[in-house]
Amino acid sequence: MTKKAKLSRRGFLQTSAAATAAGVAFPTIIPRSALAQGDRPGANDRIGVAGIGVGRQGSGVFRGACNDPRTQVICVCDVNRPRGESIAKANGAKEVYQDYRRVLDRSDVDAVTTATPEHWRANICISAALAGKNVYAEKPMTLTIPEGRLMVKAARRTGIAFQVGSQQRSQRENYIGCEFIRNGGLGEIKEVFAANYESPWLCELPEEPVPAGLDWEMWCGPTELVPYNKELYVPRGNPGWLSFRPYSGGEMTGWGTHGFDQIQWALGLDSTGPTEILVDGSALELPTYRKPESLDRGNKICSEPRLSYRYANGITVTLDDKANRGGGIFVGEKGKMEVFRGALGSNPPEMAKELLEKSSRKNQSHVGNWLDCCISGERPIADVELGHRSATVCHLLNLGRLLGRNLKWDPDAEQFLDDAEANSMLTREIRKGYEWPKV
Known part of the structure; x- marks a missing residue:
């Protein structure tokens, strides 16, 4: 917080007691959030914000905050110092770091936005939560399922507001459509369709000179230290880290987290997950890119075998080419509805049209909702548990594609049933010195 005087919980109680003795009335009910986190900003405080990872996506989220x-803008952190300096100047931040731990050490930082590559997300978010910083993390929230559970655990332990960047939950059309389906507007759901998202592949790109001001060792972080190549460093290029293991889950997590998030939300199943992953075909043989090239070859290979998944209630979601990326098609007793980014369609057409005409709901600020919760102690609309569950669907599908066989999943225990090989693939290797913080 940026008040000149910041009261601790003990100081608050002492001040309250002294004031009461002097005849000044104070409320006798202390909010749960004040007890859980003495430094939570109040209604009249300004929230000290920092941006960690301020590239293409991160700079926009940070700017919104x-x-x-x-x-109150405090500082910026990015492994690319020139970029960090540029974003800091544009947003009025006075300090620039290349190591996120310097940010988390600051007592004037109440909240952080982060949009690093996925292989860094767990370390930063868990550390931030344990440091008592509120977190806005871009989707996909995780690279593996166990690290997602640790992120939830850390957030719950410290009581911070943890928003995941599944911003479609704040968009008018998505909110209205998912609420309608969840409340039975389509009747019993017969089947659901999602886009067929590509899984990631491998890379062994040739070494190039590291640009001045870029800490490549820090960029690699928890993953193996490999030679720099600009087509690995960029998120989407020829082809960019978003398509490569072990940095990302590919478009399965890149776009899939949006789509499966909407499906889980609309079905009222966003605090659980599928019980079966169904695979139609043999195991994916991962291609390796040894030089920069377009996405075409990798996308073609890594969109097979075809996949579907089933919930405990019997609803099956099929990945095919019918649905738009970032949404889903819901087929029910009373018609069909498609929900995707900022759009709602139906058959019969008047169903969606009437819904939108009758609703007074407007688009909401996703970052604004997070900041509301930083102050109130409420859970945001895309809370960490929901983000974890949506990302889990993506990881399960990627594993099904790699193994080339049907899998049975326990969404409560977050383990595969009677499948030691699949369970061994739930985690990833972490480079020494970059282990996840203990929660």
């Missing part, structure tokens, strides 16, 4: 009148 900086532009809110309730915030």
